[in-house]
Amino acid sequence: MAATLRDVAERAQVSVRTVSNVVSGYEHVSERMRQRVNAAIEELDYRPNPVARTLRTGRTGVLALVVPEIDVPYFAELAREIINAAAAVGYRVMIDQTGHDHEREKELLTGADRTMLFDGVLFSPLVTKAELLEMNARTSMPLVLLGEHEFDGRYDHVAIDNVRAARDAVDHLVALGRTRIAAIGAQPLEDYATPQQRTAGYERALEAAGLEVDSRYLHPAAHYRRADGYDAASALLALPERPDAIFCYSDLLAMGAMRAVFDAGLSVPEDVAIIGIDDIEEGRYSRPSLSTVSLDTPFIAHHAVARIAERIADPEAPAIEVVAPHAVVARESTGGGDRALR
Amino acid sequence: MAATLRDVAERAQVSVRTVSNVVSGYEHVSERMRQRVNAAIEELDYRPNPVARTLRTGRTGVLALVVPEIDVPYFAELAREIINAAAAVGYRVMIDQTGHDHEREKELLTGADRTMLFDGVLFSPLVTKAELLEMNARTSMPLVLLGEHEFDGRYDHVAIDNVRAARDAVDHLVALGRTRIAAIGAQPLEDYATPQQRTAGYERALEAAGLEVDSRYLHPAAHYRRADGYDAASALLALPERPDAIFCYSDLLAMGAMRAVFDAGLSVPEDVAIIGIDDIEEGRYSRPSLSTVSLDTPFIAHHAVARIAERIADPEAPAIEVVAPHAVVARESTGGGDRALR
DNA sequence: TTGTATGCGTTATCAC
DNA sequence: GTGATAACGCATACAA
Numbered sequence: 001m002a003a004t005l006r007d008v009a010e011r012a013q014v015s016v017r018t019v020s021n022v023v024s025g026y027e028h029v030s031e032r033m034r035q036r037v038n039a040a041i042e043e044l045d046y047r048p049n050p051v052a053r054t055l056r057t058g059r060t061g062v063l064a065l066v067v068p069e070i071d072v073p074y075f076a077e078l079a080r081e082i083i084n085a086a087a088a089v090g091y092r093v094m095i096d097q098t099g100h101d102h103e104r105e106k107e108l109l110t111g112a113d114r115t116m117l118f119d120g121v122l123f124s125p126l127v128t129k130a131e132l133l134e135m136n137a138r139t140s141m142p143l144v145l146l147g148e149h150e151f152d153g154r155y156d157h158v159a160i161d162n163v164r165a166a167r168d169a170v171d172h173l174v175a176l177g178r179t180r181i182a183a184i185g186a187q188p189l190e191d192y193a194t195p196q197q198r199t200a201g202y203e204r205a206l207e208a209a210g211l212e213v214d215s216r217y218l219h220p221a222a223h224y225r226r227a228d229g230y231d232a233a234s235a236l237l238a239l240p241e242r243p244d245a246i247f248c249y250s251d252l253l254a255m256g257a258m259r260a261v262f263d264a265g266l267s268v269p270e271d272v273a274i275i276g277i278d279d280i281e282e283g284r285y286s287r288p289s290l291s292t293v294s295l296d297t298p299f300i301a302h303h304a305v306a307r308i309a310e311r312i313a314d315p316e317a318p319a320i321e322v323v324a325p326h327a328v329v330a331r332e333s334t335g336g337g338d339r340a341l342r
Numbered sequence: 343m344a345a346t347l348r349d350v351a352e353r354a355q356v357s358v359r360t361v362s363n364v365v366s367g368y369e370h371v372s373e374r375m376r377q378r379v380n381a382a383i384e385e386l387d388y389r390p391n392p393v394a395r396t397l398r399t400g401r402t403g404v405l406a407l408v409v410p411e412i413d414v415p416y417f418a419e420l421a422r423e424i425i426n427a428a429a430a431v432g433y434r435v436m437i438d439q440t441g442h443d444h445e446r447e448k449e450l451l452t453g454a455d456r457t458m459l460f461d462g463v464l465f466s467p468l469v470t471k472a473e474l475l476e477m478n479a480r481t482s483m484p485l486v487l488l489g490e491h492e493f494d495g496r497y498d499h500v501a502i503d504n505v506r507a508a509r510d511a512v513d514h515l516v517a518l519g520r521t522r523i524a525a526i527g528a529q530p531l532e533d534y535a536t537p538q539q540r541t542a543g544y545e546r547a548l549e550a551a552g553l554e555v556d557s558r559y560l561h562p563a564a565h566y567r568r569a570d571g572y573d574a575a576s577a578l579l580a581l582p583e584r585p586d587a588i589f590c591y592s593d594l595l596a597m598g599a600m601r602a603v604f605d606a607g608l609s610v611p612e613d614v615a616i617i618g619i620d621d622i623e624e625g626r627y628s629r630p631s632l633s634t635v636s637l638d639t640p641f642i643a644h645h646a647v648a649r650i651a652e653r654i655a656d657p658e659a660p661a662i663e664v665v666a667p668h669a670v671v672a673r674e675s676t677g678g679g680d681r682a683l684r
Numbered sequence: 685t686t687g688t689a690t691g692c693g694t695t696a697t698c699a700c
Numbered sequence: 701g702t703g704a705t706a707a708c709g710c711a712t713a714c715a716a
Contacts, residue, residue, distance in 0.1 A: 015688075016687085016711095017686060017687055017711090018686060020710070020711060029686090030685065033686080048709085049397075049709050050709075051397045051708090052709030052712090053709080055692050055708090056709080057710085057711070059691090062436070069413070070412070070418055070422050071704090073413070076418040077413045077439070080413040083437065094404070094434060095421070095425065095436075097426070116392060117404075168515070199462075216560065255627050256627055258629070282597070285598055286628060287601065346692095347694065348691065348693080357697095357703045358694085358703090358704090359705095360702060362696090363702085365694095370701060371701075371702090373693065390693085393692090393696070395693080395694055397693080398708055399695065399696095399708090
């Protein structure tokens with residue numbers, strides 16, 4: 001049986017109060033007491049029970065990271081960084097997958113899920129704005145949004161400037177001399193902020209270049225996985241006027257799109273230049289290597305954790321928006337000189 | 343403030359005992375009581391506090407999944423399936439990364455980590471056998487091993503037959519007529535079971551084919567990431583007698599190896615055939631698509647969760663070994679006729 | 685500085 | 701079948 005505070009107290013001939021003080025690093029403890037207590041702790045191999053501590057303090061030391069699917073490389077890379085950043089400040093991370101399920105997202109946010117065993121949630125949402133507002137009203141769970149950027153100061157969030165990132169990506173294609181530039185990743189529902197913003201950036205770039213916005217070139221994608229990119233690109237290539245460049249709203253879409261181009265007997269970047277967003281490692285080793293917009297995931301993770309920690313400490317503090325830097329990385333898929341590993 | 347059992351009890355004019363019975367689905371409760379209690383629960387929007395429940399019952403409903411790095415695609419895909427399989431039986435999953443750090447692994451297993459807030463751990467280890475035995479002696483934490491397969495009935499584990507899988511992969515290369523077959527992924531430390539077994543399978547396949555085992559063709563890899571595969575393959579290609587095939591101990595190594603072959607001005611599979619192990623989605627879309635040994639990850643996840651659930655229920659039950667099926671999938675990287683998406 | 689006593693919200697043990 | 705109450709292990713208000 002595991003030793004408790006009382007066992008240690010008995011063993012050290014002191015009160016539980018003193019043991020508790022030592023364990024939690026309370027300052028005003030005499031050196032003799034501390035020694036005696038530590039000895040007893042050592043002998044009994046005592047470890048504080050975190051559950052009891054939580055029941056008492058109301059804090060679990062656990063954060064929830066909510067993503068659609070953990071095996072999407074960008075989310076996996078984000079999770080990696082977030083777990084590390086959280087560990088650095090004493091938090092553990094529980095990962096929840098929503099699987100693109102709105103109901104599941106709602107459950108998680110309202111606590112309808114009935115297992116509120118975390119102090120705060122880092123949420124990479126698909127959900128609509130209206131729903132989110134409504135949900136937050138019902139619960140006081142500290143919340144930081146990732147990858148969304150249009151909540152008018154109501155929530156903490158960490159994200160890149162999506163409009164600008166999309167615009168930069170398309171500008172890059174324009175600079176290559178491409179004129180029939182398609183996009184993959186638009187979403188039908190207008191409340192999805194991220195795709196909306198990327199579409200806006202895409203359109204602005206075209207307009208600035210004096211290119212016409214052709215709705216047939218704006219192809220939706222239900223999810224952002226390889227298969228979606230493959231199907232979308234296949235459809236685009238079958239158009240009477242085939243595009244000579246494709247901007248994909250995620251690197252994973254781009255990987256699928258590249259494969260579709262090859263399977264159509266065409267080549268990248270000669271026939272079709274391709275650029276994505278995310279800068280997942282896969283794109284640095286693919287053939288051709290994938291041009292993309294790099295996101296500085298460690299920055300995002302660091303600030304996400306810092307935000308949630310402050311939000312937990314002070315629920316009333318004003319919301320903060322953190323804009324993460326991004327940068328176009330030109331690789332082979334747009335004819336860039338950069339080799340895979342540079 | 344959140345409502346508690348007592349609040350509900352007062353509201354419904356019954357004892358907390360009765361409310362508890364209703365909440366936990368106890369059978370012997372009269373219909374009238376149940377209705378009254380449920381009404382009160384509804385009105386107060388009561389939700390059981392999982393922390394208090396845990397303190398009382400000693401069960402958290404949380405499993406730990408310990409992997410080296412969550413952004414390695416195979417682990418991400420495994421995590422996805424395990425989270426889903428665990429959710430299906432009422433468990434949540436906390437992910438811990440060891441980052442190839444032995445000390446961290448030990449902490450996690452001994453609970454030196456001081457946060458024993460899970461009921462059991464699913465462990466994908468790097469650690470040596472001896473250490474593992476020692477650690478298990480100090481703690482009674484239910485444990486199921488993933489991907490290891492040489493612990494002589496002492497632990498539950500779920501894994502493929504590594505020797506056989508490696509042998510099958512190399513047999514496939516042999517059947518192609520390749521004679522200078524290299525391998526990437528051997529580990530210097532002899533206690534790492536998985537690489538040891540894969541090397542054994544590799545050597546057996548060569549011997550069976552009457553090919554000599556050349557130690558220069560057996561290339562180590564510190565980790566199993568793309569960069570390691572890239573470096574190892576580059577070294578192999580610089581050999582006086584360049585290999586005409588490479589068996590990689592993971593798909594990720596293979597992705598790096600393929601890129602190295604291209605950067606050396608050679609082609610896959612014409613100059614060098616390549617096969618991996620894992621069957622990650624990335625390999626189905628790469629160019630060429632990657633031949634591999636497929637692992638049935640959902641099977642592994644399902645059985646891993648089933649094992650840990652039984653182990654938690656009965657710590658004394660005899661350990662069970664589950665051997666997951668595997669199958670060679672021939673794709674383009676070994677000249678297979680299979681297209682990417684088949 | 686240290687000891688004593690209470691309560692966090694639940695489940696389980698006893699009675700009835 | 702239901703009610704009163706102790707206990708899970710810890711942190712802290714209050715006393716000393």
